[in-house]
Amino acid sequence: MSKILGNPRSLAILIICAAGLAISILGGALGNTLGFGFFSSSLPAIQLPAEKVADGFSTPIGKWNLMNTMVTTWLAMLVLTLISIKIRRNLKDVPGRLQALFEVIIEFFLTLCEQIAGKEKARRFFPLVFTIFIFIVVANWMGILPGFGTVGRIAGPEEIAHHHDAYDYHDPALATTTHDSHDSHLGAVKLHVFRDYKSIPVAALSPGSLEEELTFSQYEENNGNVGEGKRAGHLVPFLRSANTDLNMSLAIALIAMVMVHFWGFSILGFFGHAGKFITFKSGPMGFFVGILELISELGRVISFTFRLFGNIFAGEVLLMAMAFLLPLIGIIPFLGLELFVGLIQAFVFAMLTLVFASMASISHDDGDHH
Amino acid sequence: MGDLGINLPGLITQIISFVILFVILSKVLYKPLMAMLDQRAEKITAGLEAAEKAKEEAAKSEEAIQEQLQEARSEGQKLVTQAREIADKFREEEMAKVREELDAERSRAESNIQRERDAAIEELRKEFAGLAITAAEKVVKTSLDEEGHRALIEGVLNEERSRNN
Numbered sequence A: 001m002s003k004i005l006g007n008p009r010s011l012a013i014l015i016i017c018a019a020g021l022a023i024s025i026l027g028g029a030l031g032n033t034l035g036f037g038f039f040s041s042s043l044p045a046i047q048l049p050a051e052k053v054a055d056g057f058s059t060p061i062g063k064w065n066l067m068n069t070m071v072t073t074w075l076a077m078l079v080l081t082l083i084s085i086k087i088r089r090n091l092k093d094v095p096g097r098l099q100a101l102f103e104v105i106i107e108f109f110l111t112l113c114e115q116i117a118g119k120e121k122a123r124r125f126f127p128l129v130f131t132i133f134i135f136i137v138v139a140n141w142m143g144i145l146p147g148f149g150t151v152g153r154i155a156g157p158e159e160i161a162h163h164h165d166a167y168d169y170h171d172p173a174l175a176t177t178t179h180d181s182h183d184s185h186l187g188a189v190k191l192h193v194f195r196d197y198k199s200i201p202v203a204a205l206s207p208g209s210l211e212e213e214l215t216f217s218q219y220e221e222n223n224g225n226v227g228e229g230k231r232a233g234h235l236v237p238f239l240r241s242a243n244t245d246l247n248m249s250l251a252i253a254l255i256a257m258v259m260v261h262f263w264g265f266s267i268l269g270f271f272g273h274a275g276k277f278i279t280f281k282s283g284p285m286g287f288f289v290g291i292l293e294l295i296s297e298l299g300r301v302i303s304f305t306f307r308l309f310g311n312i313f314a315g316e317v318l319l320m321a322m323a324f325l326l327p328l329i330g331i332i333p334f335l336g337l338e339l340f341v342g343l344i345q346a347f348v349f350a351m352l353t354l355v356f357a358s359m360a361s362i363s364h365d366d367g368d369h370h
Numbered sequence B: 001m002g003d004l005g006i007n008l009p010g011l012i013t014q015i016i017s018f019v020i021l022f023v024i025l026s027k028v029l030y031k032p033l034m035a036m037l038d039q040r041a042e043k044i045t046a047g048l049e050a051a052e053k054a055k056e057e058a059a060k061s062e063e064a065i066q067e068q069l070q071e072a073r074s075e076g077q078k079l080v081t082q083a084r085e086i087a088d089k090f091r092e093e094e095m096a097k098v099r100e101e102l103d104a105e106r107s108r109a110e111s112n113i114q115r116e117r118d119a120a121i122e123e124l125r126k127e128f129a130g131l132a133i134t135a136a137e138k139v140v141k142t143s144l145d146e147e148g149h150r151a152l153i154e155g156v157l158n159e160e161r162s163r164n165n
Helices: A002-006 A008-027 A068-089 A097-117 A119-142 A157-163 A216-221 A246-268 A270-274 A283-325 A332-360 A364-369 B008-140 B146-164
Strands: A052-059 A062-067 A151-155 A190-195 A230-237
Touching: A002 A008, A052 A068, A062 A068, A062 B008, A068 A097, A068 A119, A068 A246, A068 B008, A097 A119, A097 A332, A097 B008, A119 A246, A119 A332, A119 B008, A157 A216, A157 A230, A246 A270, A246 A283, A246 A332, A246 B008, A283 A332, B008 B146
Parallel strands: none
Antiparallel strands: A052 A062, A151 A230, A190 A230
8 A cells, every 4th residue: 555655656546536536426416415516417318218319201100200229220330331341351361450350259159159059050040140249239339438328409398298198288488378287297307407509409418407407397487498598308319329229129139039930940841840839749738838939939039129128228327327426437337337238238149049049940859869 | 119119110120220231241241251261261271281291291201211321321331341351352362462472582582592602603613623723733733634633623522512411
């Protein structure tokens, strides 16, 4: 300890860390209750569905809107495509750094496929397994970059009220007529206050906004007046981690399970694979077990979907809460944690797909003889 | 479902997005990279095999060289021995020849000497006989029959010689 204190450089680092931690604790929401809270901003509105970035168009199956998770999905696709093109262009026998990195990862997964599914089937399963892994990991890691979930447009009170099924709500700041009464549950909903840069349609929660936040009822009492150059509403981030949208995780889960059964049918033949689920050979008990297996296949889709979604969504909420409680320094360890969780979830998804695929491609009859 | 954020247009969009990504990655990344990995594996296998073969061959040729060396050494040994034998024989022969020659030379010299000596002795005897006669002539101062004296002296000398021999 005295050695650390004696060295001026490590002493300086120690002091900076301590000061950062002090600012972190006092400046956040924790310090706000003690009368400090100079960095504290509102906790962004957390909602399960992805937020709408822009209105889309109507389709026969419902309205298509541009969601922030779609933007992130396409960004992740773009990143992966650019990396692939770069590797493809400089493909050499003696690899460069990027190529070597991808060779190591690909080799790792290929070996894994060969160990689990056998040498012939490995090449068949590998592309999907690896795409699942690399997409999820890139999407997850992109999600903790700065700007994700913190920069966006402002959703005004009317839009918020729509989300709460109060379709007849009128914003008192805009409405010319006197407004009618509103739902009682809407009155407790908190509104955040943003600086309104009229020309720039981009907003972020600024330090000190925690002091200014108010409920719907307070907003109405003020007749929609929250101060000069300020607007009330909720932040709708432009970017949100792709897998915090159930659509995304469900899409990957569906593709994975459809491919698993496609491989099952194509390797074992139609009756070979279907016979696992609908079987009359081993009596009524066997038939019942087959039906149970069919149901468990559905369960796999659901567990796939919610495992990935749950972990990444929880991570986002954790990061938001930590940025709210301990801004600046306090959030750093949790960023590391989210990097880890993002990688592990991607690996788990890919591995389970591989295991299900290799299980689906082995007939039950074979299994009995072993 | 709507409260969870699941909706058909969103779901289909994400499915299509993922499928597009899958196709792009398969075409651009996996196919060429896998082909290259396979090619490299082949190359390495071939290289290792070649190295193994080269090693074997080297060992084999080393053995052959050693064998040849051994052969050459024994051959050389044999040659040296043979040469020494020949040299010995040659020397013996030469020595014998020289010795023979020397012997012949010596015997020739000896016979020459003998002959010279005999001739000298003859000469001396003749001389001595003449001298003796002259001396006797002078001593007795008588003229004797030269023929009779010579015979007498001859007889004495022969007597002498036979005694000497």
